Amino acid sequence: MKIENTKAQMRKGVLEFCILSVLKDDDAYVAEILGTLKDAKLLVVEGTIYPLLTRLKNAGLLNYRWEESTSGPPRKYYGLTETGKLFLKELATTWSELHNAVTIVTSQKTTKK
Amino acid sequence: MNKTVNINLAGIFFHIDEDAYLKLQRYLEAIKRSFTDSQGRSEIIADIEARIAELFSERVQNDKQVIRIKEVDEVISIMGQPEDYLVDDEIFEDEPKTSYRSSKSSSSSSRKLFRDTDNSYIGGVSSGLGHYFGIDTIWIRLAWILLIFGAGTGILLYILLWVLVPEAKTTAEKLMMTGEPVNISNIEKKIKDGFDTVTETVTDVAKNVSDSVSNAAKSVDVKKTSNSIKSSSRTFFDTLGDVIMFFFKVFAKFIGVILIITGAAALIGLIISLFSLGVADIIHIPGLDMVELVNAGETPIWLVSLLTFFAVGIPFFFIFYLGLKILINNLKSIGNVAKFTLLGLWLVSIIALVIVGVRQASEHAFEESYTEKTELPITVNDTLNIKMVNSDNFNSDRYHRNRFKLAYNENGDKVLYSSDIDIIVKSTTDSVAKMSIRKRADGSNYEKAIERAKNIDYNFEIIGNTLVLNSYLTTSPENKFSDQKVDILLYLPENSIAYFNNSTENSLHYRTYDGNIVSRDDTNHYLKILYDNVECLDCPEEDFDVRVDTPNLKINDNGIEIKSDDTHIKIDENGIKAESDDVEVNINSDGVEIESEE
Numbered sequence: 001m002k003i004e005n006t007k008a009q010m011r012k013g014v015l016e017f018c019i020l021s022v023l024k025d026d027d028a029y030v031a032e033i034l035g036t037l038k039d040a041k042l043l044v045v046e047g048t049i050y051p052l053l054t055r056l057k058n059a060g061l062l063n064y065r066w067e068e069s070t071s072g073p074p075r076k077y078y079g080l081t082e083t084g085k086l087f088l089k090e091l092a093t094t095w096s097e098l099h100n101a102v103t104i105v106t107s108q109k110t111t112k113k
Numbered sequence: 114m115n116k117t118v119n120i121n122l123a124g125i126f127f128h129i130d131e132d133a134y135l136k137l138q139r140y141l142e143a144i145k146r147s148f149t150d151s152q153g154r155s156e157i158i159a160d161i162e163a164r165i166a167e168l169f170s171e172r173v174q175n176d177k178q179v180i181r182i183k184e185v186d187e188v189i190s191i192m193g194q195p196e197d198y199l200v201d202d203e204i205f206e207d208e209p210k211t212s213y214r215s216s217k218s219s220s221s222s223s224r225k226l227f228r229d230t231d232n233s234y235i236g237g238v239s240s241g242l243g244h245y246f247g248i249d250t251i252w253i254r255l256a257w258i259l260l261i262f263g264a265g266t267g268i269l270l271y272i273l274l275w276v277l278v279p280e281a282k283t284t285a286e287k288l289m290m291t292g293e294p295v296n297i298s299n300i301e302k303k304i305k306d307g308f309d310t311v312t313e314t315v316t317d318v319a320k321n322v323s324d325s326v327s328n329a330a331k332s333v334d335v336k337k338t339s340n341s342i343k344s345s346s347r348t349f350f351d352t353l354g355d356v357i358m359f360f361f362k363v364f365a366k367f368i369g370v371i372l373i374i375t376g377a378a379a380l381i382g383l384i385i386s387l388f389s390l391g392v393a394d395i396i397h398i399p400g401l402d403m404v405e406l407v408n409a410g411e412t413p414i415w416l417v418s419l420l421t422f423f424a425v426g427i428p429f430f431f432i433f434y435l436g437l438k439i440l441i442n443n444l445k446s447i448g449n450v451a452k453f454t455l456l457g458l459w460l461v462s463i464i465a466l467v468i469v470g471v472r473q474a475s476e477h478a479f480e481e482s483y484t485e486k487t488e489l490p491i492t493v494n495d496t497l498n499i500k501m502v503n504s505d506n507f508n509s510d511r512y513h514r515n516r517f518k519l520a521y522n523e524n525g526d527k528v529l530y531s532s533d534i535d536i537i538v539k540s541t542t543d544s545v546a547k548m549s550i551r552k553r554a555d556g557s558n559y560e561k562a563i564e565r566a567k568n569i570d571y572n573f574e575i576i577g578n579t580l581v582l583n584s585y586l587t588t589s590p591e592n593k594f595s596d597q598k599v600d601i602l603l604y605l606p607e608n609s610i611a612y613f614n615n616s617t618e619n620s621l622h623y624r625t626y627d628g629n630i631v632s633r634d635d636t637n638h639y640l641k642i643l644y645d646n647v648e649c650l651d652c653p654e655e656d657f658d659v660r661v662d663t664p665n666l667k668i669n670d671n672g673i674e675i676k677s678d679d680t681h682i683k684i685d686e687n688g689i690k691a692e693s694d695d696v697e698v699n700i701n702s703d704g705v706e707i708e709s710e711e
Binding site: 030031044045046047048050051053054055058069071072073074075076 | 122123124125144148153156157160161163164166167170171190191192193194195198
């Protein structure tokens, strides 16, 4: 059992949730989403995000529009759909529950010691 | 100095160094292969390309700057290795895990037929077909064996495929053969794997990947168990396969040995006969005249023998080669040029032989005859003796009819000799006997046949009442063997008498038939000519022969013997002997003897 794999799995498990959260208020294009996630150290390499974005878009949680760019190719601006917003709400609830649960469990362990 | 390539990445134009370009292409190919179409591969790739273009744009200050390998490396380190894209899938259980597999099947339609010489027994035809149809090679091989036993069609078909199907030589061809897309990453992979394992199918790769994944996830007990079950069952089938392959190999080697022996023996025989015949023809060994004689088509013997050598020898050569290939796995190929040349030579030889055969046959297309008539000094009530003589020059075995041979006549000239003489006897109401001598020969046209018929020398003599016929005909060797024959038609007046010496036996027919009234059985008898029949004047009365052999009665050469419960009578050359319980009577040269017990 490799620690890296577990770490990666943990991180990637919440990645979808995080992407949706980034887009909660404003539409963004990939580089912006990546910037946020990278700043949060949630992502090491960018490659991971593309299949996820396509997946979310195909699931109807995201949509996108094209926008011209001055410095490069046209950009895809992603935004949440209505289902995406509902989905995000549910995920947020689940996340806070999970967060609580994990905090309780982990803090319990430390007090026992 | 570096060569540059112009690329269009997501609609943006870039100058890029060639090595950097190759690296980028490999990278994109590898990523492409990580996804399936169901995941929206083209869209993902487009997004990635757009991002890479963006990253490049950030690094290029003006239009003239070139992307170097350094920039590509930077971009790759930002974007992550292809594995980073791939592992992504594993956390989403509902997604298909078989990205490699499906990418293979999606491209299976683009497979091409090549010979896989890396996995070959003979020419790699079977394994090539196996790749092409996507089935295990062993089935193809078994099918071949069945076809070989099916009248040998398999051998011919195999040789054809062997000659016609190209060998997969380059890595690209090998990829096409297995149906993998030909791209840099695959080629690179193949080269990395080494050419030994070039034919390792993508399935194996996928298996390896999933194995390593399941190794990584071995913490889960269920997975571990199922994995071990899977691997143990695989081992079993592998072993079974090994055993089957072993027997197959032994069998194949056995066939190989047989093929080698067959091919070699036939080739050696052919070469020896070619040499003896060809050399004999060139240096004019006398015995060969006979062959020349039969050869009415006048095709040179050496040519015919050479053609025959090729027509028969080339298939045997391939059989021999096939055998060698079976025994020696990595036998060097004789090359396509050689194969095509041999095949062409073979076809030409066959065609030429057919032409020679047709020419030869056409020499016998016409059979014509030429008839000479003679009166014989035989009238009604005269007796005609007929006998046949052979010449001392031609000591022919008269029991072998139709025997053609070359001989020398009394002048020392070489002549063609045949004993194909037929005597046909007919009755006539004329008062004088007549004889027709009909000479017959074949030729490719009417004139030639007549000419050859006229060229037949046939002689007879009339000495008093005796007709002396030659038992042979001769002709000049230039006329070739063209089925020369002589028919002697004797028209004998009714009521005349003919005596056929038994020297005529071989020229007479076995039986009489309509128009021929004397058969072989009638020789050495005086025959009275009747209307369409003969009467034998000195034939013995037909033997009356009774033989009885029962327990009570015996009639045979020894005499007559009668037995009953209490009597016994025997009549033989010694006399008559009769016995009963009480009385015995003997009549013999001593007289009559009667004995009574009382």
